[in-house]
Structure formats: C-alpha cells, structure tokens
Amino acid sequence: MPADAAEQDAWLHLLLSDGLSRGAARRLLGAFGSADAVMRASSEARQRAAGPAALALDNPPATLAARLAAARTWLDGAVSDGPARALWTLADPQFPPALLQTADPPLALFAEGDPAWLARPMLAIVGSRNATAQGLDHARAFARHFSDAGWTVVSGLASGIDGAAHEGALAGSGGTVAVVGTGPDTVYPSRHRRLAERIRARGLILSEYGPGTPALPVNFPRRNRIIAGLSSGTLVVEATLQSGSLITARLAAEAGREVFAIPGSIHAPQARGCHALIRQGAKLVETATDVLEELRHPVQASLALEPDSEPGDEDDGDPLLRALGHDPVTLDALSARTGWDAAALNVRLLELELEDQVARLPGGLFQRRRGV
Incomplete structure (x- = not known):
C-alpha cells in the first residue's frame, strides 16, 4: 500500500479518473515522480508531460467522489481475522514483478487474500x-x-x-x-x-x-x-x-x-x-x-512427479464405453456400433451418466468422460 494517506488518495484519483489512459498516467508518473506530485502539479505542467489526456484530472466526473469513497471504504473494511486487503501500485514492492516485464502493466491492483x-x-x-x-x-x-x-x-x-x-x-x-x-x-x-x-x-x-x-x-x-x-x-x-x-x-x-x-x-x-x-x-x-x-x-x-494416471482404463471392458470412444457421438451411431436398440442404450447411458463416466451434450450427443 502507498506509504501515506495523501499518496494513496493521489493514486486513487489517477486510477479512477475517467479519460486518463494508462499510458498517459505512466507519463505523468515518470515526469513528476509520484502520484501525489502529479496531483499537486499545475494543469499546464501536466499537459506538457502527458498531452490533452491530462485534462481528465482537471474535469473529474460527477461520480468520482463516490468512487473514491467506495475504494477507501473497501480498503479500510478488512476485518482482523479475514483476508487482507491492499492497493498495490507500480511503486509498491509487493506489485507482481512479472507484470513489470509486460508491455502494458496495470497502474495498480486491488488485492484481497494472501x-x-x-x-x-x-x-x-x-x-x-x-x-x-x-x-x-x-x-x-x-x-x-x-x-x-x-x-x-x-x-x-x-x-x-x-x-x-x-x-x-x-x-x-x-x-x-x-x-x-x-x-x-x-x-x-x-x-x-x-x-x-x-x-x-x-x-x-x-x-x-x-x-x-x-x-x-x-x-x-x-x-x-x-x-x-x-x-x-x-x-x-x-x-x-x-x-x-x-x-x-x-x-x-x-x-x-x-x-x-x-x-x-x-x-x-x-x-x-x-x-x-x-x-x-x-x-x-x-x-x-x-x-x-x-x-x-x-x-x-x-517433487517426484508421478506419471499421470488415466482413470477409466479399467472400464474398457464395458462394451458401451469402448463403443463411445472419446469423441462426441449420436445415439444412432452407438446403435450401429453396438447393435443395441435405443431403449437399451438409453438405460445404460443414464447409468453411466449417474456414475459420471458419460456426459450428455447439446444436440443429442454423448461423450465419455476421462480424467488426466
């Protein structure tokens, strides 16, 4: 979380101001060094650093005050025995370093958990x-x-x-x-x-x-x-x-x-x-x-990784499971493969569905379910 309340509020203004792109915000931060310094800078100085997009900070939407209040309430609302809440900014040591290596990292992340x-x-x-x-x-x-x-x-x-x-x-x-x-x-x-x-x-x-x-x-x-x-x-x-x-x-x-x-x-x-x-x-x-x-x-x-198991192999003795194969299949195709009539197939397919070995798909298709 930013070091003090003023800096946190400044970051929230940058994040929640409509019309300020991430690129413009990064140019402002690069020019002024901190979110608080950006907010204290003159409108002219901000425009020199980031162009017309910086005007978004001069003309906040009517909803900004409510959005700022909601963010502060959420950040302050964590209970002592519940998951932690935080705002991690680009300047925060907890900001995920992997994201800093991407072309368009977020300016900040609201985080809840460990x-x-x-x-x-x-x-x-x-x-x-x-x-x-x-x-x-x-x-x-x-x-x-x-x-x-x-x-x-x-x-x-x-x-x-x-x-x-x-x-x-x-x-x-x-x-x-x-x-x-x-x-x-x-x-x-x-x-x-x-x-x-x-x-x-x-x-x-x-x-x-x-x-x-x-x-x-x-x-x-x-x-x-x-x-x-x-x-x-x-x-x-x-x-x-x-x-x-x-x-x-x-x-x-x-x-x-x-x-x-x-x-x-x-x-x-x-x-x-x-x-x-x-x-x-x-x-x-x-x-x-x-x-x-x-x-x-x-x-x-x-970690000694065990070879992946193939649940279901022991069921290959079931003629209907063998006939299903591993692609979606119609009832008519199953009838042709097994020689069973539709009534017998429906009874056995329902049993296999209840055992989570077969899934019924849209379009009247059936598919065998296999683990990894």
Whole structure:
C-alpha cells in the first residue's frame, strides 16, 4: 500500500479518473515522480508531460467522489481475522514483478487474500465459458496436478473452464489467483460467490478496477493481459475460434510466455480454438506432466512427479464405453456400433451418466468422460 494517506488518495484519483489512459498516467508518473506530485502539479505542467489526456484530472466526473469513497471504504473494511486487503501500485514492492516485464502493466491492483501465493511459480488455465463436461474435468484435473506440484493456478473466475480451474487448484495442496474484470468486491457470475470466498481464504483476488465496478464487457478482455502476464505459461483447455481465451494466449505469447493447448475432436466447436493455437505454435499437451516438464521450474526439483494416471482404463471392458470412444457421438451411431436398440442404450447411458463416466451434450450427443 502507498506509504501515506495523501499518496494513496493521489493514486486513487489517477486510477479512477475517467479519460486518463494508462499510458498517459505512466507519463505523468515518470515526469513528476509520484502520484501525489502529479496531483499537486499545475494543469499546464501536466499537459506538457502527458498531452490533452491530462485534462481528465482537471474535469473529474460527477461520480468520482463516490468512487473514491467506495475504494477507501473497501480498503479500510478488512476485518482482523479475514483476508487482507491492499492497493498495490507500480511503486509498491509487493506489485507482481512479472507484470513489470509486460508491455502494458496495470497502474495498480486491488488485492484481497494472501500475497504469498504470488511468490510461487504461476500457471494460467483458461478456456470456454460454455465448456463441455469433459473440458471441465480436464481443467479440474490439470489444475489439481499443478497445485500439488507447487504451482499457483491463475484464472479469471468466469463460468466454465475458469471456475473449474480454481476448483481444481483448491482441491490440491496449493492455492489460486483470480484476476477479475469487475471491482474486487463484485463477484461475476454471482453463482461463484462461494468459490470467491474460498479463493479469498486460500488464494488471492486481483483487480485493476475500483470497488463497485460492475461487470462491463469491455473490461474482461483487458484483464486477460494480467492473467497472461502473471504466469510462466498459459494452458487453453477448450476454446472456440471466437473465444476470449485466444486473446489470453496471444498476449502470453507476445510477453514471451509459453502457450499450451489440449486437442479435442475435429467435430467439436470447442476444440477449434485449441487446434488453431497448435497450428500457430502452441504446444500440444495430453497430460499435466507435459506442461511441467516443458517449464521445469526449480520448485519441482524436490517433487517426484508421478506419471499421470488415466482413470477409466479399467472400464474398457464395458462394451458401451469402448463403443463411445472419446469423441462426441449420436445415439444412432452407438446403435450401429453396438447393435443395441435405443431403449437399451438409453438405460445404460443414464447409468453411466449417474456414475459420471458419460456426459450428455447439446444436440443429442454423448461423450465419455476421462480424467488426466
């Protein structure tokens, strides 16, 4: 947190003033040396340093006072036995050093939770909001493996793959970092409230947006650069060709970080984004160990990584599981493969669904669920 109240208030003015871009704010900070000095400088001096964008500080919006009050209230509202809250600025020693190596670091981060998770090596897991059951299984299993291997899993708390990645990391021995596209006090989607509480207790929530900021579509692609910038590598589990996860992967590659992708069926729309990444040079992975062996962080020196298991192999004696294979398949195709009628297939498929071995997909498709 900034050293004194005046400097903190000055940083909040820079962060919450509409119309002041990050680039203009960085030019002002470079010219005047501190946020407090920027706010005390004359309008003319600020314009000489940052151009017309600096006028945003002279003409604050009517909502600025309320936004400043909300930020101060949030920062002061941490309870003694709850997760810590802080504002980490570019000038703060706790600001994540990995982000300083990126082209467009945030000016500051609102943080809630334990900053110690940033001291571990970090891996991002991202993917489709409309994930398949198999994709969710993969995200949880990979994240748990990484967590047990000493890595902090980073994702965006979104529906689908992001939420599953956080859950998997918390199921392991490590923690997780959620970079959100709202204020740090807002959970989106709302059904992730309980998950967010678990992350605050055994992880960290980060946001460059002030408390009270709602879920605005424009903010989510912007937060992806932070997810990519924090992490040594980014794993894309499932993604369509229009997925925001591909933005994260591109930003990771531009920052010199590794990009990994899990392949899928050539018939599955949720696999096409991953296949496009692989064609562009992302590393194809089949197991969590594939990722860890590529990155080889020193934290693994003392960890004996076991080969990834393949849950479900023992069930290959089931003729219906063999007939399902690993691609989505229709009931008609299963009938042709097995010789069973629709009634018998539906009974057995329901049993396998209840055992979490088969997932029913949109369009009347079925797919076998496998771990990593």
